[in-house]
Amino acid sequence: MPRNHSFIVVVALLLVAAGARDARAQHLPDLVTTDVLRVCSDPGNMPFSQRKGDGFENKIAAIVADELKVKLRYYWLTQGPGFVRNTLGNGLCDLIIGTSGGEVVQPTNPYYRSAYAVVTRKGEIEGLKALDDPRLKDKRIGVIAGTPPVARMSEVGLSGERMTPYPPYAFGDDRKHQTVAAGVIADLAEKKIDVAILWGAAAGWLARQSGVPMDVVPLLNEPGRPALTFRVSMGVRHGEDDWKRKINTVVRKRKDDIEKVLRDYDVPLLAEEENKLLEPSADAKTP
Numbered sequence: 001m002p003r004n005h006s007f008i009v010v011v012a013l014l015l016v017a018a019g020a021r022d023a024r025a026q027h028l029p030d031l032v033t034t035d036v037l038r039v040c041s042d043p044g045n046m047p048f049s050q051r052k053g054d055g056f057e058n059k060i061a062a063i064v065a066d067e068l069k070v071k072l073r074y075y076w077l078t079q080g081p082g083f084v085r086n087t088l089g090n091g092l093c094d095l096i097i098g099t100s101g102g103e104v105v106q107p108t109n110p111y112y113r114s115a116y117a118v119v120t121r122k123g124e125i126e127g128l129k130a131l132d133d134p135r136l137k138d139k140r141i142g143v144i145a146g147t148p149p150v151a152r153m154s155e156v157g158l159s160g161e162r163m164t165p166y167p168p169y170a171f172g173d174d175r176k177h178q179t180v181a182a183g184v185i186a187d188l189a190e191k192k193i194d195v196a197i198l199w200g201a202a203a204g205w206l207a208r209q210s211g212v213p214m215d216v217v218p219l220l221n222e223p224g225r226p227a228l229t230f231r232v233s234m235g236v237r238h239g240e241d242d243w244k245r246k247i248n249t250v251v252r253k254r255k256d257d258i259e260k261v262l263r264d265y266d267v268p269l270l271a272e273e274e275n276k277l278l279e280p281s282a283d284a285k286t287p
Contacts, residue, residue: 037068038075041057063250080169089237109248120217136195141195152222201267
């Protein structure tokens with residue numbers, strides 16, 4: 001699920017494009033194409049997005065386009081350093097479906113809150129709720145390097161030989177799995193590691209797709225620092241306040257539809273202010 005890049009050049013381009021438009025007027029900026037929803041997305045990042053349109057962010061983008069009564073168009077680029085700068089920042093698209101903000105991205109109101117999760121083969125560590133569980137001391141734990149759980153693992157003595165770090169990004173056509181997270185779950189299924197700690201929005205769906213029964217437990221009992229729970233918003237460019245308000249209206253009006261999509265993909269959803277799982281709304285329950 002955050003990137004930081006300079007926005008000075010983009011601001012200059014916006015000012016040139018605006019021409020004589022009153023800078024104080026609140027209108028949709030020229031870079032926002034109003035007759036089509038242009039979304040920046042990764043063509044191979046399941047369960048979030050995929051070129052075939054079967055990721056949950058693809059489904060949510062379709063909901064936004066439906067509410068706006070416009071066609072949906074994608075600009076595809078693999079997630080990694082420079083993704084935001086080379087998509088939203090360059091004006092090639094007008095919306096990122098999943099972000100937590102940053103220098104280039106202005107977040108909309110959040111549309112879900114989730115947590116990192118610990119994944120184990122079903123029944124092997126029953127009742128696991130937190131990373132300080134003594135049963136983890138002798139386990140091989142897979143985690144993506146640089147993610148927030150790494151610092152917490154070090155605090156509770158799960159670093160060193162117990163930790164199996166994975167690179168944050170995978171590039172190249174010869175990679176075995178579409179994403180690093182998918183590779184972590186595959187290693188767990190093949191018993192190369194005993195435990196995986198992944199962002200919950202990916203963990204649930206990947207565990208279900210693995211073919212091996214797994215337990216996915218959101219980490220709700222860890223201390224606040226480092227944070228292991230995050231709110232996820234859509235992202236627009238800074239200064240595009242009318243566009244942001246328009247998307248906020250869509251998020252509010254289609255809240256139940258969006259929640260149902262997230263639940264269909266096994267995303268652990270947390271209550272807004274408490275570290276507890278969110279009860280499904282009546283309209284978002286899966287039949």
